[in-house]
Amino acid sequence: MPGFIPPQLATLRPKPPAGADWIHEIKFDGYRAQAHVSADGTKVYTRSGLNWTKRFPTIAAELAGAGIDQAVIDGEIVVVVGERTDFGALQADLAAGRYDRMLFYAFDLLHLDGHDLRKVPLRERKRLLQELMQRHKLAAPVLYSEHMDDGVSMFAGAERLNWEGIVSKRADAPYRSGDRSDSWQKIKTSKRETFPIVGFVPAMGGIAALHVARRDGNKLTYVGKVGTGFTMKVSADLRRRLDALPPPKTKLFAKKHIRAVEPTLVAHVEYRDITADGYLRHPSFKGLAED
Template sequence: MKKVKLPAVRPLTAGDFCELRRVAKRTRAAMPGFIKPQLATLKTKAPAGEDWIHEIKYDGYRIQLHIDGDTRKAFTRNGHDWIKRFSTIAGAFDLPYPAIIDGEVVVVHEGRTNFSELQAELAGGRQDRLQYYAFDLLWLDGQDLRKTSQLARKELLKELFETHCIEPPALYSEHAEGDGHELFKAAARLNFEGIVSKRVDAPYRSERTEAWWKVKTVHRDTFPVVGFVKDPSGVAALYLGKQDGKELRYIGKVGTGWSRTRSAEIRKALNTVVSPKTKLTRPIRKPKATWVEPLFFAEVEYRDITSEGLLRASSFRGLTRK
């Protein structure tokens, strides 16, 4: 991707880093507790131009690390300290002064971050596969950096990694400059979750802001409807299958994306193909299911497919008959 020169903000040098430390020592303040995170606003298209940088959107847990000597804390986005779950990651930051770092804990599976694999690791009490992508620096050696520009904070974070030889499972989150839409298309090709675009001159604000944009990639496909769950006037959920050779296997359900009127129309259509038993090759137990002949196909948008082979974050878009 072509780099563009940013006229307003220059990268920090090692000399800047040392000067910041000297200033911090003269104006040293107590490190705060949990800082409410800045959140990105969902958009349909990424911005372009030299006012923005762009990062890969990670599919994991947002974690704010507080490093203060041997005292380590790992706050979730809701302010819960999960240091016991992420002690190995926190241990990667051997720093001689206090710091607050913002980032994402992930598990990389088949070349991309996978939330289902992350949940499985945490459920098993394991940390071996966990990685932490650090993308912001909020506090350093007595100085609050939240009013500092976005790009300056990132350059200082990169310098922190390089100066103190911080190694995996902690990693610095790289960014690209220029046309965010091109990066988004590349992210979609690689089956990543999307990108986050950030204004280079913006401070850190503990709210959802227009200074951070997120653009998500989605997948769309059609799946045979194998059953449904009734609600008083329509359907509460559709059970979906996937043809795999001669087998029709269960691939999950969808329960959003329709209006009350559309829900009633779906129910009316599926009532014409009700079956006394499931047509799945390997039956599954769904006590509330009304099974149907797989003659209707649901068009569905979804984020990805979990390690269990099920749709994640699915949304209904349409229904057609075979």
């Protein structure tokens, strides 16, 4: 059995590649994990090689009891809420020591019964993985990650179902441990919305971040900080316009480093999702709503 294998990583791309040379999988919103299964026991490693077996006991137990001689399986540990994986729910379950909702979606097989499979084409590795799981009757919380050959249709489904995105992989490619190459490409879905600016963090000649809220009728609900998406010119212009605004009649927060303003400017913000705490996840400023 090998030790921990640094995982292959995906390169961000704006749209899925076309052609029969690619397969396409769900981009899960969870913790990347590597399961090492052998007669000596089962270990579950994080993306960086930390041994988190004790944090995923139900997954480790299912793998340990399957009767597999030797295998190294690459995948993602998630919690599914509705029709999508939810990173916030996974973090909450980990913090509370709840394991009943955790799933391990296996999508690659790196080692099997003394054989290093990393030079084997991906489509063959996935076939061997599926056969292994069927032969040993693996079931929830350990599941096989299906794929599609049509990336355009799969990405459209990802947008419709509010998945994080898809991962497109060259079907004939080897596994490039520790590499971020074009043979694996991640294509993310995103949301865009307008939010009133309720405060900002000043910086030299501009701003360090905006603080925004969602408007529901006359009510404002704070949804967090936007700290990316500004050029120096945009940052300076925002600072000039925000400095001209009066303080708000009602503050949504009381933090000294944030300068609160009357919410008369509205920002276009692109973001991945809303966290369990109600904050924007991975937000990026895209401009002011000038209308």
